[in-house]
Amino acid sequence: MKISRLTDRLDRMPMLKILVFFAAGIALAGRYELPLCFLAGAFVVTGALALSLRSSAATAAMLLTAGFAAAQLRVPRPTVPRGVHTVYEITVEGFPADRGRYAVADASVAAWRNPADGRWHASDARIRLYADSLAELHAGERIRCRGAVRPFRGGAESYRRLMARRGYAGTLWITERTLLERLPQQHAGLHRRAVERLSRLPMSAGAAAVVEAMAAGERRGVTPCLRTAYSRSGLSHLLAVSGLHTGIVFVLVNLALWWLPLFRRGHLLKNLLAAAAVWLFVAAAGFPPSAVRAAVMCTVLQAALASASEYAGLNALAAAGFGMLVWNPNWLGDISFQLSFVAVAAILAWGVPLCRRCRTRWKAVNVVVDAYLIGFVATAATAPLVSHTFGVVPLAGLAVNPLAIVLAGVVVFGGALWMAAPVGMLAPVFGFVTGTAAEGISALARLTASLPGGAADYALGGWQTAAVYAVFALATLAAWSGEPKKSVPLRT
Secondary structure, X not given: OXXXXXXXXXXXXXXXXXXXXXXXXXXXXXXXXXXXXXXXHHHHHHHHXXXXXXXXXXXXXXXXXXXXXXXXXXXXXXXXXXXXXXXXXXXXXXXXXXXXXXXXXXXXEEXXXXXXXXXXXXXXXXXXXXXXXXXXXXXXXXXXXXXXXXXXXXXXXXXXXXXXXXXXXXXXXXXXXXXXXXXXXXXXXXXXXXXXXXOOOOXXXXXXXHHHHHHHOOOXXXXXXXXXXXXXXXXXXXXXXXXXXXXXXXXXXXXXXXOHHHOOOHHHHHHHHHHHXXXXXXXXXXXXXXXXXXXXXXXXXXXXXXXXXXXXHHHHHHHHHHHHHHHOHHHHHOHXXXXXXXXXXXXXXXXXXHHHHOOOOOHHXXXXXXXXXXXXXXXHHHHHHHHHHHOOEOOOHHHHHHHHHHHHHHHHHHHHHHHHOOOHHHHHHHHHHHHHHHHHHHHHHHXXXXXXXXXXXXXOOXXXXXXXXXXXXXXXXXXXXHXXXXXXXXXX
16 A cells, blocks of 8 residues: 555545535534634635645635535525415426325425515525415416415424425415415426426326436426335436436437547537537436536536546546535535435446456446446445435345446436427337336336345434445545556547
8 A cells, every 4th residue: 555646646636635625614514603704714814824834734724614604604594484374476396296185396485475564575485385186286387375384394304404405494385265366477497398398208107207207307296106116226316317317418429429520620519519418408407416516527528528638537526516515505415416426426436447347358248247337336335325314225226226227328318319309200209218218117116125125224323324434435545545546548
């Protein structure tokens, strides 16, 4: 083991070191609170020391302070009163999910009326909206209703903290009697248009729910039974648009445009089109944080391909994570952000080197081995987080993930192509291909979930989870110090 090799490798990933200390500051802000004037003074002092002395310790302290301050400044505070019965003006976000006797949807509060003086107050709070079957809700519509916003009740404390980090003020129940007025509907956004186009594909209800969830991030049709099957089989990450789905689009678009570099300046056009396709897919999915992180990383990679420069995956991942946390520090506590980041980090740190070591002379074998290793590493790396958050360890997911990811590629790329291309006459073909692949994934999830011992009901504690990932980090550092980093130039 040579420390010099480790130091040299870490020096090639400056964003990784920046992200670690900035995220540590955000995490500390979740447990402690300090006066902002003290944090401002500490930031100035540590920044001055870092510039004058070029001290690594001062730089780390500056980043720690910056993360601490950013988290305190961006603490979501409800801008609507809780427990006050009054009138609200609300915009329904996304598509309401039918739960039988009621529907549930995310919504944003544009304004609320003070019952004391009758004045209207602007708001930017989000709520979880519940409506009975008589008060029909539609995606994107604006309504004026009467009710009271209540705090989230029931469930785990971690769920309530997660909703608070995402800016939710609470829940609001409306009925036909409390729905006062339907206001002119806003122009349909890209996400809603994408979901509406996917709904035109001829396929079963179960397949349509999976296709909408995987290709557009809309989970309105996913039943609790199906969600449980995906969770216990270790395939729940497929039901939300994440870095995996964005990576699938990135890879397949680059493969589909292989012919463009044959023309003059074709390689530049290829990279521009591939990056645009990735961001268009993320926009159609409603900009979920994990997909945004992946899109930023893919854009960095695409720029590296365009310039034929060396690409450091972990450094790009860290840069994307740092930018997202600067924008919204509360994403650090979001389970989707955590799962996505950990999975990609594990693939880059362990999956890619393992694939290189297991390379054979047969390309077909390499594809199968690579798919299995990538799926295995991602599942194993996220298992502690899944156990801590959901109380289940998907043991069988280690074996079925590779096949599920292949089928997911068909669903995601087929759905994305259908949303973008004006090929209405081919709806039966797209419906058959994507629907069959989606039904295959669901059948695999149900089969795996029903296996004895396929999942273990066990919840890791917070300190236990941290200890597992500390061991993972130390093992990664030990591997880096024992093997010199290989510099591989990218070729277009």
